[in-house]
Amino acid sequence: MTLNFDNKKIRLFFVSVMIVALYAVFSMTANQGHAQISPLLNDAGATTIALSVQQTSLNLDLDIVTAESEQIRHKVALQRFYEARDNQPYWINDSGVHSRAEAMYKIIDEAWTHGLNPHDYHYVDIYNLLEKNDRQSLADLELLLSDAFVRYAIDLSGKRLEPSALGLEMEGWKVPLNAPDVTHILLAHDFDAALDMVQPKGQTYRALRRELIRLVNQGPGEKEYLLPIEFTGILRPGSGHKAIPKIREYLGLEALKYNNTTYDDNLAAAVIRFQKENGLEADGVIGSNTLEVINRTNMRKIEQVIVNMERLRWVDTNRGDKFVIVNIPSATLWAIEGGRVAFEMPVIVGNPVRQTNLFNAKINGVRLNPDWTVPPTIKKFDILPKLQEDPGYVDDKGMELIQGYGADAVTLDPHSIDWKNISVRDLHSIRMVQVPGDHNPLGRYRVLMPNRHNIYLHDTNHKELFSRSERALSSGCVRMQNPRQMIDFLLKDADNMWDGDAVDSTLATYKKTDIDLNRTVPVSLLYYTTWLDDNGDIVYGNDIYGRDQKLLHLLRNIDGVFIPVHNERYTGARSDAHFSYNQ
Template identity: 45%
Template sequence: MADGGAYVGEYQQSPSTQSALEVLDQAALENFYAQRNGSPFWLNRNRLNKQAAVMIQAIQNSWSHGLNPETYHWSRIAGLTGPKVKAGKKIPLEKDSLMNFELILTDSFIRYVRDQSGMRVKASALGLEASHWRQRPDVASVLALLNSEGDFEKLLRSVEPQGATYKALQAELLTLTKKWQEDPAAQVEPIRMAKPLSPGKSHAEVPKMRQRLGLPEVQEKDNRLIYDTALVEAVKQFQAEKGLKSDGVIGAKTLFILNQNLKDKIRQIIVNLERLRWMPTENTSKVIMVNLPSATLWALENGQVKIEMPVIVGRPKRATLSFRTEVTGVRFNPDWTVPPTIQKEDILPKLIDDPGYLVDKGMEIYQGYGQDAQTLDPMATDWAAMTPEEYRSLRLVQIPGSHNPLGRIRVLMPNRHNIYLHDTNDRKLFSRSDRAQSSGCIRLQEPEKLASFILSNREGWSEEKMKANIKSKKTRDIMIPQTIPVYLLYYTAWIGPEGQVVFGEDIYSHDKKLLQALEKNNGIYIPNNSNSLVVKIAD
């Protein structure tokens, strides 16, 4: 193929080639081959070179990342090469078809690297801000990688996520896929309970529970429905393995995981692998992360977890949003300006019944802003006669104190959603397994510990100063010299305390929305059990 190099440049400009490949950036593709004087990148005459063999293997295995091999022309490639490829393998094609094969591999590389490097779905379609998450690089940047020297296999691995959670989810996907291949029709018969089941109680679903957890059937007819000690211990072990509170009570979260079938779990892993690819790389030593479905906060320094604590997140009707912002400091003894939704839905009905409610709660009412703001007397206001417009013009501010729902500490993290991390004056919810209970902000179980983490690099700061600030009961902001990134994340599958993969609840139905977008744009595929060809997971 002495003249094949120049021919690549001519061939890839033809309308038929552009249409067949749906070229993402024709100019970038032309420039790439022009820099190579038109010579192929993937072929030595009519044989695959080493990088082609590596690329085809990556395409074949892309399902293990939750990606669809068909996005990267797998069927077209496998039809020519077969499922097993190696460097030097001859491609039985004429020159024109070889050039088309060359361009197919280039297009596959572009799409693969882009999909591994950022969001495959428009952020706006998911209610997210694109600037907060990794976006796919442009085609020219991807093609520039092919001009770099070095091992191609290492290059390809460098664009694939390498984090511990990502690798654990990949391993779980492989395990579940093998089980699915053995019996694609296998389904889990749901265990149904209207309310939590405590040890010692009876329920018609107990025999099904015993079967699900691998316990023998109880022979005594009178005891068959009793939630006995053996089953309680099996449930506790199951809860511990799944990262749940190991109390033996069969509640909504335990039932949710028990009732998941293989197809559900495979899809759940795929959407979480997708989200993990969105995570930007931070150059700061400290990062704070909150996972909303697990209601857990982590504070990391130099990649090491320094703090892990339960938090309270927004209930489904007032869901906490996912976004990135930066911590700028800590406010001690904060006041609280009541958000409009809470003001309208929670407080106004109470004011109509009892105008003294605001006085009892230490709240002040302001109309207007700045020097023109006026303080209103709640006892002298006819709340029932107030129009919606008049009520919206008011600001309700709760002064620092025991009634203040922000407690003694608020983390300063400016964002347009008015969502922040804070202490609370109501601590009973932290013991619950279902901690989606707030109005949108995030309540901290150990606010002093997080405040110390945030302020530890501030010169002259100490635990004694923090205690003195809290004791003063005066509102004071302590700013930090370098901001700390904070992420509010949405992962419904994560690593549990024993290293196991935990399948959490889709508390805000975000998994469902992302799955629909991925299925529409890309499809959800895994290998079947007879060969390496991929098959769609049917609805």
């Protein structure tokens, strides 16, 4: 390696991977010239910073400064960032530390309010370096702040995990910015504007961030230190149980004299209100689901908020002006048009054994008078046992048994098949198709949204199930309470001939009819266990598929989960110590 110096500038030839140009300030009592810095990576991997300040009055060059620091993740991008700035520093100025460096430290200090871990952004080292003013420390600070901003922006802007780690499809989730994207934003915009461009902005995200701050400020409640309430079976109004006094206490009711163990009307009203606020069936009956939420600690709520903020960052908000969202845990569908909710409706989603998959797709049409081809799982585990008891079951349900396709397809007589000894292969070769009609499980409408899971939105012949608050009841597909509302919403993007009268007349024929849309409509089936109610208040719902803890475990493995301890309340100022760091 050769370094050639003259009185005008330093010329550096990079050995190994050159990472970035840096600046450090040298305080002088004499006239001060222009400063330039360029770092390189030596063979041992340490950051080497070459620094020179031309001091015309003293006519000398400063020595090369070497600094050992944390691993810099985004070396190539930062090298190009500083080259684009003519090797001028971003966080340091002639007076020492620029105000934006203090601002960036504050942002790192508050990264936990996004569910992120400040220690992923050189938190401790940056804090220590801010207290120093020697040229090596300032050079290290410049580099670490740039690297921290890039990593922070990447983490805020999209998924931090591979979807496959959660059993999800790889496609359709928001891809985070890469390091060159981030440095380009920083070059093209001032600091505040650059930060705003990478911050999530959705209403639900902002509400969850405020809730996370509130929960940490609140500190642990007494439930953190008490054994959970336990009992078997269910408690109904009018019944008695020794757990009743503790349930009253947990729900904020005054204790009754003589430690009364009767489930009275006052407690029933509090339970119903609590169930409504937490997305449970508001029937006043305390079963396992209600008891689990009653026992939920403040720390459990904090973890629930963190995993849902993570999920929100996975979803691309640039879906266009018309799209459909289904949240599986709340069993709710929203149709969005022009930035507003066109309508919201209850839906029925897959049960915990036959779960509704999470994915993104495109709606390309609708089907009136759908027939229903029985899925393999339902055919094997639901229909076959009934056929073994009574081969006439398919006739009663209006089903046809079809083998083969097209011109080779033949209709089979159910009484001619030995259902008790049928092989798996032969069963698989038989298609069970239920003809269109009011008795069809798909009802009269189906939304066409091709996907590899064969999951779709449809009508149902069991409308009574929508009266339930907990609606994880289907075999995977999503049943709509008001399918006609959805069909009319979608058909605005079909040919003009498909008005309400045309739909009604087609339905009356009971003939399967597909209608193509002129443009596709995005649809996302998502999984949020916290959401906003109609008043904008946060609902802590049930984790119906047990996905929260799996995601939390993965986040702990990649970055740790960082939560300030309860005696260091969030104030927006530096919180230098006393943090709980869960790895």
